[in-house]
Amino acid sequence: MLELRDIIAGYDRRTPVLRGVSLTLAPGEAVGLLGPSGCGKSTLARVAALLHRPDAGTVVLDGTPARGWRHRAPRAQRTAFGVLFQQPRLSADPRLRLADLIAEPLRATGRPAEVASRLDELAPLVGLGGDLLTRRPHEVSDGQLQRACLARALVLRPRWLICDEMTAMLDASTTAALVAVVETYRRETGAGVLAVGHDRTLLHRWCDRTVHWTDLAPAPANPGAA
Amino acid sequence: MTAADPAPAPLLTVRGLTVRFRMPRGRSVAAVTDAAFDLAPGSCLVLVGESGCGKSVLASALLGLLPGNAEATGTARLTDRHGSTDLLTAPEAELARTVRGRRIGLIPQSPAAHLTPVRTVRSQLEETVRELTGTPRGTALRAAAVRTAARAAFPADHLDRYPHQLSGGLAQRAATALALAGDAPLLLADEPTTGLDRELVDRTTDELRRHTRAGHALLMITHDLAAAERIADRVAVMYAGRIVELADARRFFGTPGPRHPYARALLDALPDRAFTPLPGMPPELGALPPGCAFAARCDRATPACATPPALRDGVACHHPVPPDRETDHARTA
Numbered sequence: 001m002l003e004l005r006d007i008i009a010g011y012d013r014r015t016p017v018l019r020g021v022s023l024t025l026a027p028g029e030a031v032g033l034l035g036p037s038g039c040g041k042s043t044l045a046r047v048a049a050l051l052h053r054p055d056a057g058t059v060v061l062d063g064t065p066a067r068g069w070r071h072r073a074p075r076a077q078r079t080a081f082g083v084l085f086q087q088p089r090l091s092a093d094p095r096l097r098l099a100d101l102i103a104e105p106l107r108a109t110g111r112p113a114e115v116a117s118r119l120d121e122l123a124p125l126v127g128l129g130g131d132l133l134t135r136r137p138h139e140v141s142d143g144q145l146q147r148a149c150l151a152r153a154l155v156l157r158p159r160w161l162i163c164d165e166m167t168a169m170l171d172a173s174t175t176a177a178l179v180a181v182v183e184t185y186r187r188e189t190g191a192g193v194l195a196v197g198h199d200r201t202l203l204h205r206w207c208d209r210t211v212h213w214t215d216l217a218p219a220p221a222n223p224g225a226a
Numbered sequence: 227m228t229a230a231d232p233a234p235a236p237l238l239t240v241r242g243l244t245v246r247f248r249m250p251r252g253r254s255v256a257a258v259t260d261a262a263f264d265l266a267p268g269s270c271l272v273l274v275g276e277s278g279c280g281k282s283v284l285a286s287a288l289l290g291l292l293p294g295n296a297e298a299t300g301t302a303r304l305t306d307r308h309g310s311t312d313l314l315t316a317p318e319a320e321l322a323r324t325v326r327g328r329r330i331g332l333i334p335q336s337p338a339a340h341l342t343p344v345r346t347v348r349s350q351l352e353e354t355v356r357e358l359t360g361t362p363r364g365t366a367l368r369a370a371a372v373r374t375a376a377r378a379a380f381p382a383d384h385l386d387r388y389p390h391q392l393s394g395g396l397a398q399r400a401a402t403a404l405a406l407a408g409d410a411p412l413l414l415a416d417e418p419t420t421g422l423d424r425e426l427v428d429r430t431t432d433e434l435r436r437h438t439r440a441g442h443a444l445l446m447i448t449h450d451l452a453a454a455e456r457i458a459d460r461v462a463v464m465y466a467g468r469i470v471e472l473a474d475a476r477r478f479f480g481t482p483g484p485r486h487p488y489a490r491a492l493l494d495a496l497p498d499r500a501f502t503p504l505p506g507m508p509p510e511l512g513a514l515p516p517g518c519a520f521a522a523r524c525d526r527a528t529p530a531c532a533t534p535p536a537l538r539d540g541v542a543c544h545h546p547v548p549p550d551r552e553t554d555h556a557r558t559a
Binding site: 036037038086127129141142143144168169170171172173174175176177179180198199200201202204205206 | 420421424426506507
């Protein structure tokens with residue numbers, strides 16, 4: 001179970017972006033979170049993935065409250081998440097070949113022995129064939145780079161996948177292909193998926209349930225509001 | 227658009243447009259091959275295709291903005307009240323002084339990167355209007371800039387803001403206002419909706435649609451098929467640098483649907499249709515097969531596909547889906 005309880009978070013304590021948001025994900029469940037640009041849904045995704053420390057509220061991961069964030073999160077909690085961002089170019093180290101990009105989480109967590117076998121499994125799964133694994137990010141398209149980012153997110157076999165506008169930059173076919181990979185992984189491993197986006201049609205098709213941004217937060221604490 | 231309308235003379239006529247990039251060690255990349263289409267005033271042609279299929283290179287070729295290692299051949303003739311110009315052979319001085327901004331307005335992919343970050347929208351608009359129309363500084367220029375902003379539905383009370391103070395939608399309108407400033411008959415929009423949310427995509431496409439109603443010709447490049455359906459009169463589908471289907475938008479998105487197997491598969495990847503991806507990946511533009519570039523991913527491929535198909539009747543395919551066949555992906559009501 002991934003529970004976010006009464007999260008208050010933002011970038012300035014005086015004007016938080018999230019004001020008391022709660023959301024629960026069950027294992028094996030895909031939840032779509034809909035909202036317009038700038039509403040704070042990406043901030044919520046970052047809090048859920050332990051990448052942004054909330055000002056208040058708790059994130060409970062399978063019964064254990066999260067205590068650290070970003071690099072201070074305990075490894076067991078940190079590696080429970082795979083994260084995909086909207087812009088693959090900004091989330092890929094331009095110096096790494098795609099094979100090293102995908103393998104980086106294994107190396108960072110002291111499991112270099114698994115690199116070869118995981119690459120052999122994941123590359124065909126995400127559709128990266130031929131010499132693509134030996135190229136650097138500037139030598140591949142956005143779609144191909146996002147495929148590598150998806151393989152990187154899956155390489156540690158996370159229990160939770162947080163997809164923040166994963167397909168906003170991609171064409172219809174790559175979108176369908178990447179969602180199919182995520183869904184196969186979810187079915188086979190029972191991982192939970194939080195898909196954040198603004199494409200209603202896509203999230204309704206993809207997820208078990210979709211929640212709209214406005215349903216998450218309590219009514220604004222404004223006594224005058226109707 | 228009704229069938230009774232007589233077709234107006236095309237504003238842009240593209241024939242045999244081919245772009246090659248020369249690469250190190252004698253390699254070459256076939257970014258665009260033999261593209262041909264017409265575009266009339268008041269109509270919108272949308273160029274769709276997967277990323278990396280050559281759409282943006284085609285736009286750069288029309289604007290004369292290709293990098294130095296590119297070679298463009300063929301013709302792209304722009305005919306308007308200023309005369310008739312082949313965009314591919316015109317010298318850079320002519321393109322810079324009389325074409326870009328004045329006869330072709332560019333609506334860019336990323337307005338945030340297109341606008342100058344250290345100047346207000348008003349100052350950028352006034353400079354553009356002054357440069358393109360020769361209006362001298364003063365009240366007339368201020369009024370002209372405000373009018374131009376209004377045509378792009380940019381709110382007048384936001385004119386003194388800097389680009390970073392604008393939302394994505396308003397930045398897009400500011401960029402559109404700059405593109406409209408020279409009153410260019412041809413508008414070229416390169417992925418104008420990338421990264422915008424659905425409501426903003428709809429609003430941006432509706433505004434572009436409005437400008438075509440006002441008599442502009444619009445060439446829009448996008449991978450967003452929903453946006454394409456909303457705005458297009460005609461659709462050109464590009465695959466591996468070639469236009470493989472050129473069709474009326476209503477027939478393409480409705481009944482009978484696309485006839486090229488690639489176009490059909492691309493539509494079937496939409497989440498409100500079958501949501502099935504195309505098998506495999508698009509070929510590398512530096513190593514295209516000698517025959518049909520889609521054959522390796524196509525379920526209708528036969529030995530005939532080893533020779534490249536010509537564009538006939540709006541489809542470049544040896545085995546197009548027959549036009550009278552009932553669509554098998556009828557949309558859910």
